[in-house]
Amino acid sequence: MAGTLLFNALREAIDEEMARDSLVCVMGEDVGHYGGSYKVTKDLCEKYGELRVLDTPIAENSFTGMAVGAAMTGLRPIVEGMNMGFLLLAFNQISNNMGMLRYTSGGNYTIPTVVRGPGGVGRQLGAEHSQRLEAYFHAVPGIKIVACSTPTNAKGLMKAAIRDDNPVLFFEHVLLYNLTEEIPSGEYVCALDQADLVKEGKDVTILTYSRMRHHCLKAVEMLESEDIDVELIDLISLKPFDMDTIKRSIAKTNRVIIVEECMKTGGIGAELIALITEECFDDLDAPPVRLSSQDIPTPYNGKLENLTIIQPHQIVESVQKIVSKGV
Amino acid sequence: MANQTTNPINKPEEKGFGAGEHAERLSGLATTEQAEIDKKTGLDIFRDMTLGRRFEDKCAEMYYRGKMFGFVHLYNGQEAVSSGVIGAMKKKHDWFCSTYRDHVHALSAGVPAREVMSELFGKETGCSKGRGGSMHLFSKEHHLLGGYAFIGEGIPVAVGAAFTSKYKKEALGEKQSDSVTAAFFGDGTCNNGQFFECLNMAQLWKLPILFVVENNKWAIGMAHDRATSDPEIWRKANSFGMAGEEVNGMDVLAVREAAIRAIKRARNGEGPTLLECLTYRFRGHSLADPDELRQEEEKQFWSERDPLKALEKDLLTRSLATTEELRAIEKEIDKEVTDAVEFALEAPEPKPEELTRYIWAEKEERF
Ligand SMILES: Cc1ncc(C[n+]2csc(CCOP(=O)(O)OP(=O)(O)O)c2C)c(N)n1
Numbered sequence: 001m002a003g004t005l006l007f008n009a010l011r012e013a014i015d016e017e018m019a020r021d022s023l024v025c026v027m028g029e030d031v032g033h034y035g036g037s038y039k040v041t042k043d044l045c046e047k048y049g050e051l052r053v054l055d056t057p058i059a060e061n062s063f064t065g066m067a068v069g070a071a072m073t074g075l076r077p078i079v080e081g082m083n084m085g086f087l088l089l090a091f092n093q094i095s096n097n098m099g100m101l102r103y104t105s106g107g108n109y110t111i112p113t114v115v116r117g118p119g120g121v122g123r124q125l126g127a128e129h130s131q132r133l134e135a136y137f138h139a140v141p142g143i144k145i146v147a148c149s150t151p152t153n154a155k156g157l158m159k160a161a162i163r164d165d166n167p168v169l170f171f172e173h174v175l176l177y178n179l180t181e182e183i184p185s186g187e188y189v190c191a192l193d194q195a196d197l198v199k200e201g202k203d204v205t206i207l208t209y210s211r212m213r214h215h216c217l218k219a220v221e222m223l224e225s226e227d228i229d230v231e232l233i234d235l236i237s238l239k240p241f242d243m244d245t246i247k248r249s250i251a252k253t254n255r256v257i258i259v260e261e262c263m264k265t266g267g268i269g270a271e272l273i274a275l276i277t278e279e280c281f282d283d284l285d286a287p288p289v290r291l292s293s294q295d296i297p298t299p300y301n302g303k304l305e306n307l308t309i310i311q312p313h314q315i316v317e318s319v320q321k322i323v324s325k326g327v
Numbered sequence: 328m329a330n331q332t333t334n335p336i337n338k339p340e341e342k343g344f345g346a347g348e349h350a351e352r353l354s355g356l357a358t359t360e361q362a363e364i365d366k367k368t369g370l371d372i373f374r375d376m377t378l379g380r381r382f383e384d385k386c387a388e389m390y391y392r393g394k395m396f397g398f399v400h401l402y403n404g405q406e407a408v409s410s411g412v413i414g415a416m417k418k419k420h421d422w423f424c425s426t427y428r429d430h431v432h433a434l435s436a437g438v439p440a441r442e443v444m445s446e447l448f449g450k451e452t453g454c455s456k457g458r459g460g461s462m463h464l465f466s467k468e469h470h471l472l473g474g475y476a477f478i479g480e481g482i483p484v485a486v487g488a489a490f491t492s493k494y495k496k497e498a499l500g501e502k503q504s505d506s507v508t509a510a511f512f513g514d515g516t517c518n519n520g521q522f523f524e525c526l527n528m529a530q531l532w533k534l535p536i537l538f539v540v541e542n543n544k545w546a547i548g549m550a551h552d553r554a555t556s557d558p559e560i561w562r563k564a565n566s567f568g569m570a571g572e573e574v575n576g577m578d579v580l581a582v583r584e585a586a587i588r589a590i591k592r593a594r595n596g597e598g599p600t601l602l603e604c605l606t607y608r609f610r611g612h613s614l615a616d617p618d619e620l621r622q623e624e625e626k627q628f629w630s631e632r633d634p635l636k637a638l639e640k641d642l643l644t645r646s647l648a649t650t651e652e653l654r655a656i657e658k659e660i661d662k663e664v665t666d667a668v669e670f671a672l673e674a675p676e677p678k679p680e681e682l683t684r685y686i687w688a689e690k691e692e693r694f
Contacts, residue, residue: 022499051498057531062483062524069487072472073422075494092480105465105473106456107685142686165688 003180009151010040010116010172013158014078016187018048021076024162027054027063028080028117037082038118038177064090064115068097071167072109078162081117084171085131098167099142114161116170119147120211120261121309123175127297130305132262134171134238138271145239146192147171147210151181153236156190164192171238173211195242197249201231203323204255207246207272209235212259212310219315228323238268246272247280254285255322261309264292286325289318346628348552349544352559352605353575353632361580361641362415362587369638369647370656372414372579376406376635377660379431382440383610385664386430386447390614394672395447399461402431404577404609407634408541409435411582412509412602415590422470422492422508424485427462429474432511437469440667450674457677458685472508479519482538485510486525489534489599507535507593509586515546517560526601530569535593537586540603541576547612548620564601576604577632580641607632 004012018024025048026041032055035042045053056063064087067077081087087094098111121130134145144166148154154172161168198213199220208216213234220230231249235241250256256276258269269290276288291310298308364372383401390399402409405428413423413435425432433443438454446453447461454466462476472488475481488508495504516522517540529536540560544551552558564571570592574585582604589600607629611618642648 025494025498049498051494057524057527059520059524059528062486062521062528065480065483065521066487066490066525066528069424069472069484069489070491070494071487072467072484073488073491075491092477093483096475096477096480097484101465101473102688103685104455104459104463105467105685106453106458107689108455108465108467109473110688112688 002182004151004183005177006151006154006172006179007038007040007177009155009183010158011042011044013155014041014162015044015047017159017162018044018052023074024076024078025052025054025070026078026080027056027067029056029058029082031055031080036080041080060086060089061093065093065097067113068093068101068111071111071113076112076162078114078116081115083129083174084117084119084133085128087115087117087133088131094137094143094169095140099140103142110165111167112165113167114170115167116158116161117172118174118177119171120173120175121293121298121305124300124302124305125174126300130298132293134169135262135267137169138239138268142167143239144168144192144237145171146237147173147235149173149176149210149213149234151179152183153190153196155183156188157192157236159189160192163189168192171210175211193237193240193242195245196234196236197245198232198234199230201229201253203229203253204257204319205231205233205249205253206257206259206315206319207233207235208259209238209268210261212261215310215312216259216315218312219319222312222316223319226320228319230319241272241275243275243279246276250276250280251283254283256284257289257291257315257318257322259291259310259315261293263295264290265295267292286322289322291315291318345622345624347544347625348558349542349605350625350628352573356573356575359575359578359581360584361578362583364580364583364647366647369642370652372410372583373638373642373648373653374656374660375410375414375435376579376638377657378434378440378663379406379409380635381657381660381664382430382434382443382667385668387610387614389447389668395461396449397460397462398427399447399614400428400612401610401614402428402608404629404634405541405543405606406431407579407582407638408511408539408576408604408606411579412537412539412586415583415586416507416509419468419470421506422472422485422488424472424481424488424508424510425464425474426481426512426516427474427476428513429462429464433464433466433469433471433474436466436471438464438466438471440663441670442466444667444671445674448671448674449676450671451677452670452674456685478516479512479521482510482512482521482525485536486529486534489529489536490532492535493532505535505594507537507590509537509539511539511541513546514540514542514544514551514560515549515554517563518555526564526567526569526599529599530567533596533598535596536599537589537593538599538601540601541606542603543606543608545608545612545621547616559603561601561603569599569601571601571603573603573605576606577629577634577637579634579638
């Protein structure tokens with residue numbers, strides 16, 4: 001089948017950037033000989049050597065801190081979280097040193113690092129391997145947070161993240177690695193701070209990110225037969241939000257639904273809805289709606305797991321409801 | 328090289344002076360060898376230590392006069408470690424990583440007293456532009472990787488700097504890349520995971536780094552032997568196949584000698600060293616600490632081993648300096664410290680409109 005798998009798109013991005021800039025290196029658990037737990041760094045160790053693709057011991061906080069020190073002294077490390085959840089153990093280094101150090105040092109140092117890996121709820125992986133750390137890290141100053149959702153944006157965003165002089169937390173989704181798509185040939189870079197207007201519409205704005213983009217697309221398809229015209233926006237940048245795109249859309253549709261995979265409390269949508277209330281209040285014809293995961297540890301049981309995260313039919317119902325509420 | 332298991336747990340014959348096991352260890356060291364120095368080096372070290380001591384005394388004064396805020400941790404008593412190690416390294420070439428007790432490491436690394444004092448006063452002229460404060464001194468120019476206020480978090484960063492040194496040499500083919508990193512931290516920090524994780528990684532990859540433990544026996548109010556299963560920290564190097572040494576941290580020339588050995592190993596690609604310096608802080612943990620736990624007898628024992636007085640004695644007996652020269656240096660230093668205070672007092676505050684500056688990178692700031 002033609003097209004590029006998402007994990008290969010990421011791999012291409014890293015490969016191209018490593019070839020372009022010898023200061024770019026990768027470090028993490030099983031990134032080298034094993035090629036990464038989702039094969040995002042497959043064969044790169046052979047190509048670039050063991051120092052540039054460094055297999056680390058299982059010591060998340062320490063190798064993340066090591067990446068900070070390497071970045072401060074001139075390298076551009078990409079840290080792989082074997083599963084983004086494991087980076088709970090690196091919270092200190094990500095917050096204090098990746099996020100805050102440049103400011104605290106009065107601009108002495110920059111920390112050009114990318115922290116990337118699989119996040120989100122997979123298929124019956126259990127609570128610990130199904131975390132959505134984008135929400136937990138959201139309050140940390142000084143880091144950009146990005147979530148890719150297609151092979152095309154995965155590659156372009158990864159290249160942009162590597163070239164950015166700031167720390168970037170780069171969320172991939174464990175269930176999207178095998179997504180296939182024809183991607184542009186040749187060199188391209190996507191803007192880190194721009195939302196993706198996936199589908200234009202006039203009746204309601206849906207803001208989403210990562211895997212939920214695809215749930216939303218299913219919902220949008222179902223709604224087309226009902227003549228409801230959804231505007232679908234993939235946020236891409238979870239920090240900072242692309243408020244220009246968001247505001248423009250809400251000014252047009254006057255209704256907004258946020259669809260997210262993180263939990264409702266303290267989630268991405270919580271911050272987004274606060275900003276929308278502050279900045280778009282007069283444009284809203286209905287209260288903004290959040291469709292989030294339940295505030296519970298993700299259960300193992302498949303049926304319960306499906307009940308924990310938002311399903312396409314819930315998006316459909318929510319759209320029907322908000323559209324019928326018009327002024 | 329005092330290495331690994333060859334040194335049993337030394338217990339001196341004459342016990343009972345009452346200053347405790349930490350103090351007793353001083354008389355059972357495997358080596359007390361001092362570095363050979365010439366006159367210039369001797370005076371440089373004396374100058375550096377005097378600056379460290381008098382700068383900190385001035386900080387206490389300024390803190391109590393309300394010029395300085397927050398948590399301020401002074402270094403008095405430990406000067407031989409900073410001057411002994413950093414003095415043996417190459418400024419603006421090697422890298423230095425500290426903790427919240429960082430003023431003197433910054434000074435030894437060459438950060439001007441004016442910049443350090445301004446930072447403590449929260450001024451724009453501070454080495455961290457008034458954004459960092461006492462526990463967050465940074466200077467890229469002087470290769471100061473920073474003061475880190477959380478226990479242990481500076482150690483991985485230092486390992487990263489050592490990794491860059493190796494990377495430049497081996498992955499980028501920069502043959503001249505031979506910088507060594509020194510990471511300073513306390514005895515209490517050696518019970519933290521990052522310490523062990525980093526010892527493992529540094530030895531595994533033979534990184535050019537010195538882990539310099541300033542064992543002053545106390546972690547705020549937690550006595551070292553109440554916090555750790557084996558108080559002889561240097562021996563923990565053995566578990567990682569790493570070189571470990573213990574040294575009298577009140578003897579700057581002994582620290583220097585041990586540091587020179589470790590730096591040589593590091594520069595030669597032979598890997599890291601865990602260097603445990605037995606020392607003592609002459610003041611409370613911070614200027615907010617009432618210092619009620621430590622015994623008078625213990626304090627007495629260590630104050631009799633004041634590293635500045637010990638160096639003075641060494642310089643005089645080796646005829647490397649005269650008393651007049653040393654007093655003249657102290658006068659110079661007093662002037663430098665007074666100048667730093669005057670400079671800092673008059674320096675501008677950061678501009679309110681720059682409150683959010685330095686969150687994001689401003690331009691390509693590559694090396
Ligand atoms: C992660 C963390 N936990 C607790 C503290 C509070 N704290 C500051 S200094 C200190 C004791 C450290 O002792 P040691 O490592 O021996 O260094 P010293 O202060 O003696 O130089 C503690 C517990 C901290 N700064 N960071």
